[in-house]
Amino acid sequence: xxxxxxxxxxxxxxxxxxxxxxxxxxxxxxxxxxxxxxxxxxxxxxxxxxxxxxxxxxxxxxxxxxxxxxxxxxxxxxxxxxxxxxxxxxxxxxxxxxxxxxxxxxxxxxxxxxxxxxxxxxxxxxxxxxxxxxxxxxxxxxxxxxxxxxxxxxxxxxxxxxxxxxxxxxxxxxxxxxxxxxxxxxxxxxxxxxxxxxxxxxxxxxxxxxxxxxxxxxxxxxxxxxxxxxxxxxxxxxxxxxxxxxxxxxxxxxxxxxxxxxxxxxxxxxxxxxxxxxxxxxxxxxxxxxxxxxxxxxxxxxxxxxxxxxxxxxxxxxxxxxxxxxxxxxxxxxxxxxxxxxxxxxxxxxxxxxxxxxxxxxxxxxxxxxxxxxxxxxxxxxxxxxxxxxxxxxxxxxxxxxxxxxxxxxxxxxxxxxxxxxxxxxxxxxxxxxxxxxxxxxxxxxxxxxxxxxxxxxxxxxxxxxxxxxxxxxxxxxxxxxxxxxxxxxxxxxxxxxxxxxxxxxxxxxxxxxxxxxxxxxxxxxxxxxxxxxxxxxxxxxxxxxxxxxxxxxxxxxxxxxxxxxxxxxxxxxxxxxxxxxxxxxxx
RNA sequence: CGCGGGGUAGAGCAGUGGCAGCUCGUCGGGCUCAUAACCCGGAGGUCACAGGUUCGAAUCCUGUCCCCGCUACCA
Numbered sequence: 114x115x116x117x118x119x120x121x122x123x124x125x126x127x128x129x130x131x132x133x134x135x136x137x138x139x140x141x142x143x144x145x146x147x148x149x150x151x152x153x154x155x156x157x158x159x160x161x162x163x164x165x166x167x168x169x170x171x172x173x174x175x176x177x178x179x180x181x182x183x184x185x186x187x188x189x190x191x192x193x194x195x196x197x198x199x200x201x202x203x204x205x206x207x208x209x210x211x212x213x214x215x216x217x218x219x220x221x222x223x224x225x226x227x228x229x230x231x232x233x234x235x236x237x238x239x240x241x242x243x244x245x246x247x248x249x250x251x252x253x254x255x256x257x258x259x260x261x262x263x264x265x266x267x268x269x270x271x272x273x274x275x276x277x278x279x280x281x282x283x284x285x286x287x288x289x290x291x292x293x294x295x296x297x298x299x300x301x302x303x304x305x306x307x308x309x310x311x312x313x314x315x316x317x318x319x320x321x322x323x324x325x326x327x328x329x330x331x332x333x334x335x336x337x338x339x340x341x342x343x344x345x346x347x348x349x350x351x352x353x354x355x356x357x358x359x360x361x362x363x364x365x366x367x368x369x370x371x372x373x374x375x376x377x378x379x380x381x382x383x384x385x386x387x388x389x390x391x392x393x394x395x396x397x398x399x400x401x402x403x404x405x406x407x408x409x410x411x412x413x414x415x416x417x418x419x420x421x422x423x424x425x426x427x428x429x430x431x432x433x434x435x436x437x438x439x440x441x442x443x444x445x446x447x448x449x450x451x452x453x454x455x456x457x458x459x460x461x462x463x464x465x466x467x468x469x470x471x472x473x474x475x476x477x478x479x480x481x482x483x484x485x486x487x488x489x490x491x492x493x494x495x496x497x498x499x500x501x502x503x504x505x506x507x508x509x510x511x512x513x514x515x516x517x518x519x520x521x522x523x524x525x526x527x528x529x530x531x532x533x534x535x536x537x538x539x540x541x542x543x544x545x546x547x548x549x550x551x552x553x554x555x556x557x558x559x560x561x562x563x564x565x566x567x568x569x570x571x572x573x574x575x576x577x578x579x580x581x582x583x584x585x586x587x588x589x590x591x592x593x594x595x596x597x598x599x600x601x602x603x604x605x606x607x608x609x610x611x612x613x614x615x616x617x618x619x620x621x622x623x624x625x626x627x628x629x630x631x632x633x634x635x636x637x638x639x640x641x642x643x644x645x646x647x648x649x650x651x652x653x654x655x656x657x658x659x660x661x662x663x664x665x666x667x668x669x670x671x672x673x674x675x676x677x678x679x680x681x682x683x684x685x686x687x688x689x690x691x692x693x694x695x696x697x698x699x700x701x
Numbered sequence: 702c703g704c705g706g707g708g709u710a711g712a713g714c715a716g717u718g719g720c721a722g723c724u725c726g727u728c729g730g731g732c733u734c735a736u737a738a739c740c741c742g743g744a745g746g747u748c749a750c751a752g753g754u755u756c757g758a759a760u761c762c763u764g765u766c767c768c769c770g771c772u773a774c775c776a
Contacts, residue, residue, distance in 0.1 A: 123776075134776050169774045249774075331705050331771085408706085409776045447706075448769080448776065459773055484714095484724090490707050491769055498713070498725090505725060509738060517735035524734085565715080568724075575724095582740040587733070686736050 115155045117393055119258040119438075120147045123410055124209065127185040128169040131195050131369075132463040133494055134407075134456045137482040138446045140465060141383055143405035144201045145483065148617040148637065149558040151659060152666035158394050159657075160377035162207040163189040166351040167366035168249050175289070181350040187442055193655045195466035197640045199475045199618045206655040209352075209373050212647040213383070217376035218369045219355035219424050222302075222344075223439045226356075229686045230309075230424040231302050232341065240297035241287050246361075247347035248287060248294055255282030259662075263665040302354065303341035304368065309420040316419055316439055324561065327408070327446050327489070332415040339416070344368040371418045375437075384645065384656070394438070396431025401441040403561075407448065414443045416671050442546040444561040447487035452699060460688045462700050476619045477503045477684065483618055485568045495637035496692045503687050507542040511574045511615070515626060518581065519680045521564060525590055528677040530605055530631070531598035541601045543580045547573055547610045548668040554614055554665060563618075577607045602673060605630070609669035610617035612636075616664070622683040627664070634663035 123139040125131060131140075140161075147159040165185035176183040189208055196206060208214070225231050239248045279297055287294055313336050321329055345354050345363045351363030378391040394400045404414045423438045450456065454465040469478060481499050484506075485492045522528065533540075550573055557566035584600040609630060616623040616636050624636050639660035645654055 125776080128774085132776085138776055165776080172774065303709060327706050373708090408770065408776055409773090411705095448774095450769090455769095455775075459775070462775095492713090495713090501712090501725060504736095508736060513735055513738050515735095517739075519735095521734045567713090571724080578739060580740095581734080582732075585732080585734085587735095590734090682736055684736085688737090 114155075118147075118150045118158070119374075119378070119394040119400060119402040120150075120157060120159035121258040121402060121404045122159065122203075123404075123406040124162055124164040124171050124370050124373050125192060125383050126169050127163045127165045127208075128173045129186040129458045130191055130468075131186065131466045132456055133451075133469070133478075133482060134449045134467060136199065136201075136478075137449050137486055137492075138407040139405040140196065140199075140201045141474075141479060142446065142486065142561065143403075145563055145617040145665045146403065146405070146558065146561065147202060148620065149555065149666065150662065151637075151662065152613070152616065152664065153555065154665065156393070157204070158378060158381065158391070159202065159204045160206070160374060160381060161203060162209060162373050162654075163192055163375050164366065164373070165189065165208050166363070166369065168348075171348075171350050181184040182210075190653060191467060192678065193642050193653055195470070196655055197642065198470050199478070200637075202637065202640060202657045203426060203655050204657050205377050205384070207373075207377050207380055207645075208652050208654075209370060209376075210650075211376070211380065211645075211652055212649065213380045214369075214373060214376040215352050217379060218364055218372045219370050219545060220366060221421060221428065222368075222374075223355060224425040224428055225304065225421065226302075228424055228426060229677070230305050230420075231304050231344070232305055233300055234303055234341075234343075235298050235300045236343075236614045237280055237296045238299055238347070239294040239572070240299075241289070241292060241294045242286070243290055243292045245300065246349070246450055247297070248289075249381070252283050252288045253282060253294060254288050255285035276507070278566045283662065299347055301343045301345045301362070304344045304417070304420065304424075306339040306417070306420055306453070307341065309423060310336060312423050313339075313416055313419055316423075317415075321513075321522045324442060325444060325489070325561075328411055328415065328443055329409050329449075331408075335412050335416055337483040342417075345541070367413055367417070371413055371421065374418075379468075380645075380654075384643075384654070389432075392429075392431055393654060396433075396438065398435060398438065400438060402438050404440050404443045406443065406445050408445050411443065411445050414440060414445075442561070444488075447489070447491045449482075449485065449487050449492050449494055452496070452696065453493060460700055461698075463694075465503055473687075474685070476622045477507055479618055479620075480507055480567070483563050486564050488562070488564055493698065496695045500687055500689065500692055503684065506571060508682075508684045508686050510571060510578065511611070512682055514574055514578050514581070516680075516682050518601065518608060519629060520678065521586060522601050522605065523677060523680050526598070526601065528680070530671060530673045530675045530677075531601050532673040533602035534595045536599060536603070537700065539580065539583065540599060543577065543603060543607060544668075546576065547614075550614065551610075551668060558617060559588045567618050570618075573607075573614070574611055577604060577611070580604065580607075602671075606669045613664060613666060613669070625681075626683060628678055629680055630671070631677050632663075636664045638662055 120143050122143040147157050150157045170181045170184050174184045241248050241251050281591045345362045346365050352369050354362045382388050382391040419439045427436050451463050481502050554566050554569055581604055586597045586600045589597045612623050612626050620629055620637055627636050638657050641656050643654055
């Protein structure tokens with residue numbers, strides 16, 4: 114029986130390229146999870162998109178002398194490219210800059226307003242008369258009112274380190290044109306989070322034992338002191354507040370971006386020609402919704418988004434009048450550092466997806482990132498470690514197992530899966546051990562324990578290497594062809610099973626191995642980039658066609674007599690020199 | 702005392718009351734099918750530190766030190 118699984122992934126900001134921290138934090142674990150559930154035959158919907166609004170995008174546009182629209186479009190296109198090359202199989206990766214998302218966000222705003230969860234409040238904020246707009250804190254400089262450093266930023270003083278209130282700076286000036294901003298009163302909408310505290314506590318109080326302890330502890334702590342947060346800002350790049358007389362005000366990004374999970378699901382259904390199909394993930398109480406994010410995003414997904422969903426109530430209405438589903442699990446990852454220091458775009462301290470793929474293959478990256486995934490604590494990318502895991506684990510253990518058995522079979526059995534004879538205890542035990550592994554390894558992936566699952570699969574590959582060594586077919590071939598045929602058949606079937614167990618982690622080499630073994634058909638579906646036209650604008654979206662999948666999460670049924678196609682190594686051994694070469698690029 | 706996470710073999714990690722484990726590296730041996738790949742064996746740890754609870758603590762409690770994150774536009 115198939116489960117309904119919604120895989121929601123953090124929306125990357127359209128102001129910088131995707132780096133390994135973004136990939137390991139959310140996109141990759143989500144993809145492993147989605148691929149596994151698809152192999153199981155579950156109904157999976159995996160969505161995300163580009164967060165195209167917000168100050169970072171505007172800041173970048175100002176710096177480049179261009180428009181936020183062009184900045185967002187440029188990075189959005191590069192996101193799609195990196196996800197195709199890395200095999201991050203989104204059913205829909207869209208953007209927040211669609212008419213659909215505007216509409217859904219505004220609908221949710223209005224629903225919250227109608228249900229009494231929004232209130233208005235006036236604030237005094239910095240306003241630039243020369244530019245006729247309110248200035249974000251970072252756009253204001255002035256004398257620090259604590260240490261009197263003359264060039265403090267609006268949000269923090271670089272001299273004394275204190276966090277500042279921009280409106281209190283002495284002699285404030287605009288960072289853009291140097292003019293003196295004035296305080297001007299502005300009215301904003303606030304989400305009344307305090308009203309949700311009892312409901313959120315109730316939500317967190319049962320059935321959350323499987324949540325990662327840090328996520329749960331962090332969340333429970335926040336719920337204790339919930340207060341209203343502004344959800345609108347004085348900006349012109351974003352989603353307009355859908356109320357008369359609020360010109361020049363937009364929905365604040367943190368409020369609007371999370372709504373993307375819902376709007377992307379709706380868009381996916383509409384694009385597929387089944388406009389109601391999204392409802393089975395959002396209204397069926399048996400559906401499970403997962404949110405793959407980085408730890409910086411925890412409160413938005415475990416408190417604020419549930420509050421929005423609770424407050425919006427039934428919104429568009431489920432088939433049986435159900436309310437919207439709350440997050441089932443939020444498996445947030447910690448951060449991955451780069452050679453001991455925090456990844457930083459401005460200092461060029463990191464490894465970027467597209468850049469990496471110019472030189473290296475996707476599966477070794479997926480392997481290394483999974484093995485180093487920051488599931489319980491911060492981890493570190495280290496090029497020496499990358500080299501070691503590629504050469505000593507991927508190449509030496511798994512790649513070599515495949516290569517030694519396939520080439521031996523090619524050489525001695527004419528590239529045909531041999532007919533096994535009577536199996537002895539060792540043969541039976543090995544196959545039983547691997548057949549039995551599907552369930553516990555699947556359970557681990559389903560529980561978002563990706564490191565442990567991958568390490569268990571690799572341990573099985575070592576078991577098969579050991580079996581081959583014990584059987585020594587290179588000896589038996591000289592005296593007992595029947596015995597050797599059995600050994601090779603057992604090893605090949607083990608390899609064929611390992612192909613499936615590794616598949617969620619290593620889809621590209623999995624597909625190659627699948628073909629080498631002589632199968633036709635695909636392990637996974639195809640990724641397709643489409644252009645979608647709405648009434649007034651168009652956007653690119655990445656989608657996934659799973660109709661060609663022929664493989665299931667189950668032990669190999671490899672038929673003897675099947676003819677191999679070409680046999681070639683799955684992985685490339687890397688030269689030691691890359692460590693110094695790659696390290697030299699950091700920080701330059 | 703702002704909040705949360707973490708400190709276990711050279712490196713990276715698992716291990717929530719019962720003889721301290723895994724991968725890699727290292728040392729020694731074996732094999733030769735395989736990308737000098739594979740297999741076997743050994744060495745290596747006062748489980749951050751100090752107290753406490755317990756027949757028994759890496760694991761529970763108290764205190765201390767150190768690292769990381771959140772509160773900002775660096776995921």
